[in-house]
Amino acid sequence: MQPMMPTLSFHIPEGEQWLYEPKYDGFRTILQADEDRISLMSRNGNDLSPSFPEIKHFIERHIEKWRPFFPLVLDGELVMLKTAFSADVASLKRKWKRKSDETTEAYQLLVFDILLLQGEDITKKPLSSRKELLSSVFQQLGLPLHVSPENPVPIQMIQAYHQFSQLWEKIVQHEGEGVVCKHMLSTYENKKRTSQWLKIKNFKEALFFVTGFDSNNGYIHISVHHKGAIVQAGVFSHGMPDNQKQALLEIIKKKGKKENHLYTIEPAICMKVRFLSIDSGSLREPSFHSFALEHNWTDCTFLQLKMAEANVKDVAVTHIEKPLWPKYDIQKQDFLLYLLEISDYMLPFLKDRPLTVIRYPHGLLGEAFFQKNCPDYAPEFIQTKTIDGIHYIICNDKKTLMWLGNQLAIEFHIPFNTWKEKQPAEIVFDLDPPSKNEFHLAIYAANKLKECLDRFEIASFPKLSGNKGIQVHIPIGTNIFSYEETRRFTSFFANYLAEQHPNEFTIERLKKKRGSRLYIDFLQHAEGKTIISPYSVRGVENGTVAAPLHWNEVNEQLDAESFTMDYCINRVKSGICPMKHYFSIDQHEKIKAIVEHLL
Template sequence: MPKLSEYNKKRDFNKTAEPKGTVKKGGKELRFVVQKHAASHLHYDFRLEIDGVLVSWAVPKGPIADTSVKRLAMHVEDHPMDYIDFEGTIPKGEYGGGTVMVWDTGTYLAEGIDNVADSEKVLRKMYKEGNIKIVMNGKKLKGSYHIVQMHGREENSWLLLKGKDEYADKKDFDQTSVLTGRTLEEIGKDKKSDVWESNHDGKTETKNPNKIDLEEVADAVEQLKTDSESKKKTATETETSQTFTAEDVADAKKLDEFPTNWLPQLATLADEVFDNEDWIYETKYDGYRAIIEVNDGDVNLVSRNGISFNDRYKPLVKAFDAITNDVILDGEIVVEDTKGISHFQWLQYYADNPDRGTLKCYVFDILYFNGFDLTSLELVQRKRILEALLPQSDQIIYSGHIKGKGSKALKEVEQKGGEGLIAKKASSKYYINKRSKDWLKIKISKEQEMVIGGFTDPKGSRTAFGSLLLGYYEDGKLIYSGKVGTGFNEESLKDIYEKLTALEQKTSPFSIKPKEPGAHWIKPDLVAQIKYSEWTETNSLRHPVFMGLRTDKDPKDVIKEIAGPLTPEGGNLEAEKTTKKNAVKKADKVKPAKADSDKKPAKETKTKTAEKVIEEKTPAKKAAAKTKSTSKTMKSKAGYDTEKVEVTHPEKIFWPKEGYTKGDVIAYYNEMADYILPYIKDRPESMRRTPDGIVKEGFFQKNVAGMVPDWAQTEKIHSDSTKEDIEYLICNDKETLIYMANLGCIEINPWSSRVGTLDNPDYIIFDLDPNKTTIENLVTTAKKVKEILDSLNIKGYLKTSGGKGLHVFIPIKPKYTYEQSRDFSHIISQAVNAALPDITSLERMPKKREGKVYLDFLQNGKGKTMACAYSLRPREGATASAPLEWDELDDTFDLKNYNIKTLPKRVKEKGDLWEGFFKDALDLEEVLNKLSQ
């Protein structure tokens, strides 16, 4: 309930003119005030009279009249009623120091109540429940407003929203006082204005000159916290901001002058993700690393090799002008499309195309603040300070993090199309201009910086040059690593060619001259960012794709990055400079100490540590020994190895528990190709690659430009979101199917439309996804879908999802849009939900539909994919998406019965249960006409 003890505790009323906190009996009307408060950070204090006090929230961005906007409101201490008309100045250095304006004031009632007495009763209940709905009658704020507590966040985090009524608008409010008509600046300059002084405890404090005085900052953090909308955090489960004081940063070192030569700490490449509560996980951005220096109002953006970015990225220089303190920050400059996906080439050519994408800087660390070196502080402490101080905008964004849950963080980044993670030890210091094992980079797709040592002549219609000749440094020598001829456009070809010819020389810079016909050699001054699939045994990049030039990298620093093994000391990984073969040999030598293996730990932990990850590699080898021998697996290789596809590592374990191998997957698709191909032919493939089997999430690959063999069929499809062409693989034959399986595609994910009619799907999907419910409820839901389809004379084709759910497909003629197919699925799903409201749900949020079957009609969308009929799934048990007969949904039905071993036998007995699927294609318009009758 409202109280003033905290308000009184913070003030010494022998020294301040502020009103003493006493509860006053309410009058004939309920009053409110909104005070604009220019303290260390500008904010608005939103105060409602409840039970004789002003219950208060700090709103960083202020109230709005736009119903589409939400404002963060941080609950602060209650204030006395006498505070309602204060307008004046609180001296700097005192609690809440700054200028205060009465921005708006008036009366209010609880929504739906027309008298004060009943409103007071209802308001007590609303306040207790964290959901206050009121109707305001102020000079600026009028009509319905809601103040709602945010669950799952800090207890004092609320939201302020405008209710829908005749006062809703997108207008901007007048920013002068409703009492005096003055601006904040005019109030601050008025020496006759009220002046209040306060002290936290009434005691005189002797300040330590080596401590940072962060009282203003701490006050701002306490009242403002974090506005999750404006910060656009990069992970869905970031830690909330915490308050801090000068004592928290007592170990910071005071410097005599502003440092101007600090370069960023670098991360070590890791070969896999891990979970550890002592680590935090940030998004790895695809851009330029930058140190941001703000010194006496001057902004300097510095690359990781000391080159200024100011001329190239002037809008960011202007954006960082908002920082009023002297600081050094660490961040990454990117250019993003409308979906938030960064494009390195857009960033590289930003000066030529400033309107292509949005220029941003994600800031993730603070190294210096107003004369103090913060690098000795723990990482999480530095991030708290950064989050409180950083003035955020559409271009400056605080980079959040997930604590402990590396696997979950990587999965979320992958789903968003990101590059990977940076794992950081939470307690680590900042090491200037050093590569540290306290920071680890975990990449989803493999990328490598490469030195350009030459180029070849163009062929065919290509202009400028054919390929770039690449290399890396080892022991001071430039080692040749192959060539790259894809990933260029006309713009980059021309630009790069000019740079190449300016550096041309007669001799090869490589330690061993590559035998490339028509080669031209250059001085090795250029560095390229290359995406690739793997290193070959001949020490070349396989399937390289050019991403862009790196002007922020010294060529001499480019080495071969190989993800090293996890070491037992705290979860770090090593980057090796040797070849992949040597790295593997070295990894095999890393074994837990005998004492550790013989001694059972006192208490098991759920957290995956680095040492545990090493140990987990051993069971896979044991599983291989328990299953069919390598010789047996290799013997079966002859059945699927073709002239077009060279199968590699068929003995690799994909399911450690069952012992199934990569070879088993390839053999399955070889045997099942005739059944699968009808459902994937002429369809773009979104390849979900799991090259390490089910122990890792794997990754999706859509663009195969320059990566697939010449005989493979592909199709370029323009992406409206990225404004670029994506080259998809088309699987029309067994060889391509085996090629995909050899890449680690356990699962086959085709589009719902074919080449030639890509905007028009030829089937509609009903995805029945159980969320902690029973198999009985799943079966009941599927039968209800069939019942409704039967009533419309529509044949529904049933299959298992291969996971926990069921799919019902209906074929349609490819002349309708994805939106129309989705609308139809939605109509049927609504009918199912209306018939089975207790066991089904259309709610998208998983937490709100626990214990129910989710009717996911949104799977019907262009580019969305679903595991096809007979596709294996990277799930425990090697389950598969199996076509079913409807009468198989009985009391004995078990999803696990349909797997890699049972399906080949099943089709021999039953044949293809979906045979004739496309012959039954419906005319959707005729069906919709029936629904409307």
């Protein structure tokens, strides 16, 4: 069986007879399961099970639940979720090419249709009936009825919406691929591309300049520039009216250079091009939108392209070539690109937390200052909350993050609670050695603290401070513990470690009395205090990052200086995010038992 395919449309169908589903960027997959075989078939008829065996293994582990529905055929999308409305197809492709299940990255089969149930072909039933059957099967199997990247179950159901605008807002916010509109009376037609299913794609738009034309295939080559270098962005052939294309080709042939079948031309002609996303450095599904002759080719920066890809609009960025870390040739545009790339991993820690930033308006060589109050000139989209007379910025989205980045807010410091609660949502131990030369003490202290926490089965997450120490985060849930209760917790462990290792650790606040010992700062965990956010850059000489770590990385080989912006981006792109599931951990009962024992 091969899947039914939707037709691309730029018109949104509306009415009570239409349903709307998120469109995910992954591999279209047909799940076939019976007594003899469980397989995952791609739209081209390839078995995906060897590369993604967990789906099959999951069914086999629960075979007694599944068997009553055999033979069963489900239609869906195999993905690696980024959010509930977007997926990471690049990581999925890397996983598929490896042909093994060695990766720790989770993948999911998101199901939206049922084609065969207990051997009965139900493709001729209307979509509304198939949806009811699918929901019933999922409920009986105990499978999730909506998509969540935090849910460890690898088979989940895609939720349908009755209003396009409600879903589209989420798709844009989460940089999803688009929406599939389905008529409720549509039957399932094998191998057919149908107008009963329409796909509305979340196209972006950016500025490019023309760099060439291939006379063999008719493709126009477009580029952007970054730090003095031309960056090839891709090629396109669709969308441009014939008369405009003819005029463009005449200019290219007249002013360009030809080598074999390829014409090249110096940057000058600007245009707006629509695209779906960027994959391995090239635009996906690019098409011409319009010429942008009012722009100079220097406006076609790599930064504006990446901002367009992230749907960050109406944020003016200025002086992007300003040197921030001159010794390492790190400019303002490099820092802004880092914030864009890391935003999916950093924003969950900033969400709803009153923000304190340290700004470096003249780069790391100039003076810095703390900022708590939102400035009067902030644009309207900046959200604030007033606490004790201070108008704190609430950074819940990429737009706000990029505006702060343009203000050269380098360091992001957050309290332990959100503005909605007065109770802390986490406990953090700050392990502070006398200097970078004693970083080995932070490694030693972190591991000793972990040994203590492990005895109580408390999950903990180490993080570089980005400067000279290590911080250990412990999720505790919201609206459960007071700061007084968490103080008892932190005081107990800090005092215990200092007593057990008096020559290495201390809880003495006065620096002159610490000597060469590491300071276990448990008093910093208090109402009104802040800690550096995970993934925030620090205003230090080489711009290192407060990077989350896996515990097996906290050893004598750990080099804090290597955790630069570029290195951290490469880590998350390769699937390394040690705090990815931080907010889904529930251990408040274990912590409650310790706190009550300390009364």
